[in-house]
Amino acid sequence: MKISIETEVKASPATVWNAWVSPEDITSWNFAIDEWCCPKAEISLEVGGKFNYRMEAKDGSMGFDFEGTFTEINPQKSIRFELGDSRVVTVEFLETAEGVRVIESFDAEDENSAEQQKQGWQSILNNFKKHVESKSN
Template identity: 55%
Template sequence: MSKVITIETTINRPIETVWETWNEPRHIVHWGFASDDWHVPAAQNDLSVNGTFNYRMEAKDGSEGFDFSGVYTEIVPNKRIAYVLGDGRRVSIEFTETGNATKINQSFEAENEYPPEYQKEGWQSILNNFKNYTETV
């Protein structure tokens, strides 16, 4: 069984704004990367059960890139998203409204190639980018 890693943040925006910036491809391209030397040149998202998503993640210098993709298994608008990645790992995201802020709690099964601490740091960096972007739109 895979180790489950959990990350979280609180965004100072209402749930409707957070949900939109999390799920709309026109927003995803602005935050879906872990460091400034990477970007997401294209994003597709069919936010429905059995719908798919694909975010193209690439180094800005063109040296490497990969598709981050999966299939949704659960969608509860403004509350919860669950999906299975292409390699079979499961991910769940909980959205909790707290006044004019929204807490995100994201759990994912670790893969075996990189140490869990490295994976947690990378996913947390993406979540931090999401927070920074969403609080400015």
């Protein structure tokens, strides 16, 4: 099953793109709830390149690596990657009159309900929007 989420970011395509692919930015927005953080982000932005974003509870009680391999990169337009468990994720960046609509589609995993996955990924995307718009103002 595919799950899609989206948000509209009031910023230029270049600003949105750079925040999506810059490790310094990723560590500022890549977590679903305030009790979590992303202390480390490594990214090799090229087809066949890998990324690894460390996700951790701020209290140190748990954490995991979110990692995968880029399979397609169209700067300021789209990114496609495959996660370590072979699920595919596509992120589209569509320029609008207000800024950029970011649409993220991903294969669901079996561990959590589709609704939980949608809410978690949407929370991260909402953090991304907040981060980018705070930089733009």
